[in-house]
Amino acid sequence: MNADNITLSKRILSIDILRGLVMIIMALDHTRDFFHIGAMTGDPLNPDTTTGMLFFTRWITHFCAPTFVFLSGLSAYLSAQNKTAAQASSFLLKRGLWLILIEIVVITFGLTFNPTYNFIILQVIWAIGTSMIFLGLASRISYKTVLITGLILVFGHNLFNLFPAPADSNGGLILKIFFTASGTVVPLSANHFVGVFYAILPWTGVMFVGYGIGAWYKKGYAAERRQRNLLIIGLLTIFVFISLRLINIYGDPLPRKEYHDFFKNVLAFFNVNKYPPSLQYIAMTLGPAMLFLAFTENLSNRFTRITSVYGAVPFFYYVLHFYLLHTLLIVVFFATGHSTKEIVQVPFLFRPATFGFSLPIVYLIWLCAVAALYLPCRWFKRYKETHQQWWLRYI
Template sequence: MTISATTPIRASQPANERLLTFDFARGILIILMVLVHVLDFYGDTSTRESLVGSTIRLLANWQVAAWFVFIMGMFITYSGQQSLSTGLKRALGLFALGYALNIARGSIPMWLSLQFGLVTQEQLGSYTPTTEFFIVDILQFAGLALACCLLVKHLLPEPKHWLISALLVTFASPSIWDTSTGWIYIDSVLKLLFGNVNQGAMFPLFPWLAYPLVGMAFGHWLRKSCNIREFFQKSLWVGTAIIAVGLPITITDTAYHMASNMRPGPGMVISLTGGALVFLWLCQRLTENQSANRFVSLLCFWGRNVTTYYVIQWLLIGWGLMLVGSQQLPQIAAISAMLVVMALSHFGVLLWLKIHNVRSMKIA
């Protein structure tokens, strides 16, 4: 199977056509995602603290997940009408897939690695096969966020209401973080909403819900736009203005607003939202009138199949721990592992699509 060419973007292109920009943007984010995941799981201390490791963290730690879910929110309104029931079924599927992935990429390979002596509990720290299952990762968040956004869109159909909701989420979230009851089962549910990294909640709904809510408004206005270049140019200035608001707020109390990239304060949420608009403007300029080439087509292919790629790269990284151990690789080996994971994930996507197409043909 080959990567198909994509249609260039034109400035006057109707906005209800699928834009190369967003597939390309997600393709770039996929590269950064793999780099930081491999660095965190395979790189030794010197690698993570090196210039290469520090650069990867600077480019990927804060932005990637935030901009991924911003684009997810954008597609809710940009990609056309979808029934509420269909959307909620997809949200449930993403949520369940998150826990299935936890077992397949984390619990099983970690248990086997411990049994065969490939890693030690000391190397893993507080992580165990059980804690791996209960981790709240981006797929669980995506399922919850998609359901919330669809319900907000259904009940409050005006974009201004979505932006107001995003502001409420942004500024109210810190006051409800770490809400708990002392009852383990209830608290396991609450951490999906308000939890922190120490509880295994990498992406709690609050404040992360703010990004897709703003993305919905962006997608709505983009769909109504008749001139792509003009729309994205305005987005650049709006994004720059939002950053200019967010950064001073962040500077007033950096310890509060930048306490964790997994649960940022209002200043960083605002700054990253503005950054998403600037990033998408840059991607639009890079793909405008772009004749198809292998690099752009490759990134767009990854972007169109982002969920499949995400699952496969995590399976490779999780099971790869049995081969290379946890945080054991020096810099050259870690960089090589990044390239290997990207390449194998690509071929894994191709294989999955081939199997899926054959299965669809048999059902038909």
């Protein structure tokens, strides 16, 4: 997410291609949230109630957040190569704080369209921002500190699922925010709430691991060796996912449910926990992501050139797509006969629980939204490449 785009364009475009691909897929999930008839009333990953297409529509977007955060760490490493340790640390600290502010002020409003900010939503940008702050501190110590800490967090954070939560409310809240948040709502007053949907430290682990793998992309590192490393680690990561899923003891807060139905068992096998991201979830998503990086390093065609445009300006795209989708939601809301009495909903204004369309319509809206964002993203990519204003480093 945070790469120095000029540096990457001279080096490895596979990073921007992968990032762009997950940004495109990510918009599908948010389009489903806004426009699918069952988005507010059902769980698309529940094998008991879902369909194959609905399950896939939600499941494929599981790859977005881990890859997004992982590449943020990788890009932070690359960006640090042009700075002193102190400069790199300072930049990460400032950018982390800035991202948290953007999550609260800009992203929350894009999601809710509620000017009173009754419900502040903390999601992936919050997780990236807080993780960057920790990365800015840990990277001052050493590269090994970051990598080892990241591996400990990724492989060990599910240990907290084996013990009861602290009895006192403050200790339980801290544990949820840092390790186990899965939709934790913190009341600020009778009418104002904060929804913490991304526990900090599991995502910090993902970012730290991405930072560690960034060393494979530094100048002078052999491309063949990098691709071999990515291939081996990617396959091992997938093996970890399959093994833990079959053993069904550790690596996910909810043990895999077994059915007397083959199709439901297949769905249950891949229905791992994202909130917070379990070890099985991280392994399931990052393994294929690393294989993708290995196999696309020298790939160039029309599709990859298009996806790399989105990947070069992911934050710009991320903010813009929420405002585009929510504005379109308002148009459709009134066009389908809904009244002003139905505007106020929690947490999304203009989004009644019974509103929405079938999946084919959702896919059509998604494709149109992604296509509409291409030219703005291409313009901003070119602008960043030809301008040097300080604020461009933060977008």
